[in-house]
Amino acid sequence: MADADGSRRDLRGGALSAPRLRPGTPERAGLDPAETDRLVHEVRGLTSGERPWAAGAVVVAGRGPVLAVAEATGWAVRYAGYDPVTDRGVELPPQRRVAMTVDTPFDLASLTKLFTSVAAVQQIERGTLGIDALVGAYLPEFRGAAGHGITVRQLLTHTSGLRPELPLYDCADAEERLARLRAEAPVGAPGSYLYSDLNMLLLQHLLERLTGRGLDVLIHEGITRPLGMTATRFGPCPAAAATEDQRRPWAKADRGMLRGEVHDENAWALGGVAGHAGLFSTGPDLAIFCRTLLAGGSHGPARILGPDFVELLLTPPGLGFALDQPWFMGELAGRGAAGHTGFTGTSLVLDPATDTFLILLANTVHPRRRPANSGPRAAAGTRIARAVRAVRGA
Missing domain, CATH: 3.40.710.10 (DD-peptidase/beta-lactamase superfamily)
Structure with a gap:
């Protein structure tokens, strides 16, 4: 037999499958579209200017089985190298740069x-x-x-x-x-x-x-x-x-x-x-990983x-996962949110309390490493938390 969300169960109620992640709107996912629009706008701002937070970024977010946000901005390849004398990246000519796409793989x-x-x-x-x-x-x-x-x-x-x-x-x-x-x-x-x-x-x-x-x-x-x-x-x-x-x-x-x-x-x-x-992985692939864990370990027929x-x-303190860390999760932290960051500029958060996930992939070390700044990650987490609350009326 099947549940309303499409998952299949055996006669004793045990899960046999979980609905696959599918593209949809923020409204369909139960996320406030004004907040997700702000999220995308803020992430785009992270890749602009002469000294951006990152050369490029991909943000992916969803709730339940719905992938509600999938946006890319900036450059997968912007610089030919780093000049320590000027403390600046050596810009590639525009025709040699590589634009970021949602399907760009990142070093995780x-x-x-x-x-x-x-x-x-x-x-x-x-x-x-x-x-x-x-x-x-x-x-x-x-x-x-x-x-x-x-x-x-x-x-x-x-x-x-x-x-x-x-x-x-x-x-x-x-x-x-x-x-x-x-x-x-x-x-x-x-x-x-x-x-x-x-x-x-x-x-x-x-x-x-x-x-x-x-x-x-x-x-x-x-x-x-x-x-x-x-x-x-x-x-x-x-x-x-x-x-x-x-x-x-x-x-x-x-x-x-x-x-x-x-x-x-x-x-x-x-x-x-x-x-x-x-x-190495992409935002859409990591969304499947997050959704699988939020669904209890299954995605479609795969378990x-x-x-x-x-x-x-x-379960606290988490096995491999960091739990409830506001410094990179923002307001998603507090009720069992789990996730991790990566030195190259990657991060993911999944929040079982709201059945929500957020992935922010960025090449922040391009053209060279800088002191870590997870403020933009935390801000993105706060946007998603508020997108949930706005729909709930909380």
Whole structure:
């Protein structure tokens, strides 16, 4: 039998499928069109002027199974490089620039962590991985983690005590990089929060040891292929929005202007597939990912997680996901909103309380990285929260 929204259920009421995401108007989604118009106008303003917040941006938002906003602005490629003398980007001639489109892929940076986390929870659901199991039980040669009793849960919640990163990009070869990871011990007390890319790198090694498959294969077979996310994959991705003219001293490696190759220096050193960074995706593909989690793990006939395990993923403090962070969620934060940001300028938020999602993708590091400014992300979240409230009359 089917519900009014088109989802199918078995005779005991269990969900067999969830309605697919479909394009529609803000009104059909239950969002105030005046607020969504303001959202689009404000995002367009972020890419204008000589020193914009980002060279280009894509904003995608929806509620329920309706994709209500999908807009692109600015440039996927605007600069040939960065001039440190003038502290300005070297502009490409207009005919050589590449306009941003809704379907432009972006280097997701740390949004990759969300996919790694889902892949881990899939193994927890199958019973092949224990959430409170010791990392050393799976990776005994990782002496630092094994010797300090770090658990899978601590990796997923950034409470392992591992430092934020290691300079793996400066190691001589893959053997030295692996040796450093294996020896790395916590610098903080396990159980206390310290955000670390190393958590997801260890989790990647654990998942690959457990399943005998690479992380890229796990994410493709377990998440993106069943959901039809055909634009989401590890690089190279030649059509992606450009990122940084990556050079020392502002960067950690000398690689020149990057487009289609992972920006994160450690992910690059590791071959482009890493638990903390390396995925490329588009706004529409990420909308499917958000909608799937809001619908309890299903999208159409595809199911990547059961509702109980989506709840586990999003229960405070969140497994991989950050919860209720006003600094990038704005007024969407407060009742269990979940999401993440990425260093290259990416972010997503899903709000189970209002069945709403917001994706803002921007190449803020083009032509070079700047001090982080998540004010525009928070402002966008506030616009969507107000779009919901205006319809509810709250």
